[in-house]
Amino acid sequence: DAGVIQSPRHEVTEMGQEVTLRCKPISGHNSLFWYRQTMMRGLELLIYFNNNVPIDDSGMPEDRFSAKMPNASFSTLKIQPSEPRDSAVYFCASSLPGTGDGEQFFGPGTRLTVL
């Protein structure tokens, strides 16, 4: 298995531009998570999907952020318009059916720099 796949791995953009981050979870996993990691705030959960449905988006910073999961094998995190303070590493993770006690498998992350 290829693990969780994220693209792009690096993104540099200018303030005000739209940014779209992509994630392909591990096949058969029905829970998907988007995290953001910064030096100041550490690793934070942004949103959680179960069976393609957003369950908890309380970590999404503001309306500029949106996430979708149109099917079980693909999710996007969009920032529009982007701001310099959005610069961070964004991780996608997935886990097996049932939120019980399962581990989360993290992707390699997307390093976003907003100039």
Added chain:
Amino acid sequence: DAKTTQPTSMDCAEGRAANLPCNHSTISGNEYVYWYRQIHSQGPQYIIHGLKNNETNEMASLIITEDRKSSTLILPHATLRDTAVYYCIVRTSGTYKYIFGTGTRLKVLA
């Protein structure tokens, strides 16, 4: 807020056991202790988890005190590749949410 307290950093000699402590004094009966690590620039990686009993797998051992208020992750023979930030997380059974604290930065020295 994270429910765990860990030392900021530790060093360990290569080939020796690395013992990483974690305090979770407010843990409740249905909360598990999880350990993840993050090697520089990579996504966090699951290591082990437990509820009450000590656990062992191919990567590490987890020792949980009888009162469950603290635990220790043991890497039996640390290698340079074990240099990473180690996160101790308390998670309620049946929930999805991890709250990552600041972790312990372990440096394995040659």
